[in-house]
Amino acid sequence: MNGSLQKVAVPVIAIVVFLVLWEALVQLNGWPDYVMASPSDLPTAYANFWELFLIGSWQTLWRTIAGLALAVVVGVLIGMVMGFSRIMRDALYPLLVGFNAIPKATLVPVLALLFIGQHNFNTVMMAFLISFFPIAVSVGIGLSTLEPEYRDILRSLGASRVTIFRKIALPKTLPEFFGALKVAVTLAFIGTNLVEIVSPHGRGLGALFLSAQTNSNYPLMFAVLIALAVLGIALYYAVIFLERTFAGWAEQQST
C-alpha cells in the first residue's frame, strides 16, 4: 500500500469499524433509540433537518472562529508583554492561572447578565475567554526563552527592538504558537457549544441539540454530536494546515 493511499484509507477504515461496532452494540442489546441511537438512525435525522444542520453549523463555526481570532490577538499581546517584561510576567501569571482555573460553565450566567440578549457576542466572548490562555502562555515562554545570542546578532548591527521582534523573535516563537493554537481551537469550540446549549434562546448546533432533547428526538441528538465531531476535526486540521504553511520548517527540524 503506498503512502498517500494509506494516509486516507487507514482513518476511513477506522471510522467504518467504529460505526459497525456502534451499530452492533445497539442491535445486539436491542436498545430502543431513546437509550442509544444507532448509526442507521442518523441518515434519516440528517435528511429531515438538513437545513437546520447547515444553519447551525455555520453559526457554530463562525462564532468559534471569531472567538479564536480574538484569543489569538489578545493572547499574543499578553504573551508579548509577559515575554519582554519580567515584572509584567510576575504580575500577570497568577492572574492568568487563577482565571484559567475558573470552570468556564460558571461564566455563562455572568456573561448573560453582563450582556443581556447579546447571544452572538456572549458566545464569541466565551470562545475567546476559554481559549486565549494557552496562546498567551506559550508565546510568553517562547519569547522569554529566546537565547541572547539570537538577539545579539541583530542588536550588534544596531537593529531596533521592533526589527529584532519581527525578524527573529516572532518566527522563532511560531512553532510554540501553533502548538498552543491546536489546543485553543478545541477549547474555543467547546466554549461556543457550551453557551449554545446552556442559553435559553441559543443558536448553532448546540441549540439544535437542546431542541432535539426537548422534543425527545434522540436520533437527532446523536446526529448533532456527530456533526460537532466533524466540525471539530475540520477546525483542527485547518490549524494543522496553517502550521504546515507558516511553521513547516520546525517539522523538518525534528526528523
Added chain:
Amino acid sequence: MTHLIEIKGVRHAYPTQSGPLPVLDGLDIAVPEGEFCAVVGPSGCGKSTLTRLVAGLMKPDAGEVWLHGERVTSPRSTVGMAFQNPVLLEWRTILDNVILPLEIVAPRMPRRDRVARAEALLDMVGLSGFEGKRPSELSGGMRQRASLCRAIVHKPDVLIMDEPFGALDNFTREDLWQTMRDLRAKEPFTAVLITHDLRESVFLGDQVIVLSGRPARTQYVLDVTLPADRTIDALYTKEAGDMLHTLRDQIKIAQGRETAEAT
C-alpha cells in the same frame, strides 16, 4: 601607528546577590587595522564580556573602548559577530541566513546584489551548492562556516568571534582555521578571536593576548612571528612550539598555579 580597536583601562563588574562581581579590571588591548588578535585566558575570566564591550552591546563601568578613533557607546553596523553556537535561523535557507545583516545594514541594496555577495562568500568557505538548504540539514562545521559568512557579509571593519570553533571536533576545527586564514586573505577585516585553544590562537593570531584570572587584566601579549600564509604544519615547528610553551606558562600563571616570576 593607528589602532582600529583600542581598549584602555576597562573595568567591569556584574551585580550578584553577594555584591558586585568584578570580571574585568585594567584591561588594555590595542589591535592595528587588519590585524588578527587572539585572546586566551582561564575559563570564566570575562572573555565573553570583552566581546560584548567591543560590539557596543554593553558599556564598561570604567575605561574606554575605541573603534576607528570613535568611542564605542552603542552598537554599530561596522561590527560582525560569530559565537560558539552558530545561531542560524532555522526558518531561513542558508543563503537567506547569510543575507540577514544586509537587510539591517543596507535595506536599499537590491536583492540581486545581496544574493551575489552571499553566494560569493559561501563559495569561499566551500558551501556553494548548499544555499537553498536549511541549517538543520548541514553538519556542525558547515553551520559554523555559514555563520562566519553571515558575520562578514556586510563588510564589517571588525569581526568579533567568541569561541566560534569551540564545539567542533579537532579535524573540523583545523579545516575551519584554514578557511578563516583564506577568508582573511580575500576580505579585509580586523578580528578579535576569543578562544581557549592555544594552537588556534597561534595559528590564526597576529598577536595573542593572555588574560589573567578573574578579574581579568592584560597579563601578556605575544607577537606571533609565523608567516601570514602559514599552514597547519607550521604549528609543528620549533618556533611555534616555543610560542605555545610560553603561552602555556602564562596560562598557568593566570590560573594561579605558578608565580608571576616566569614573566
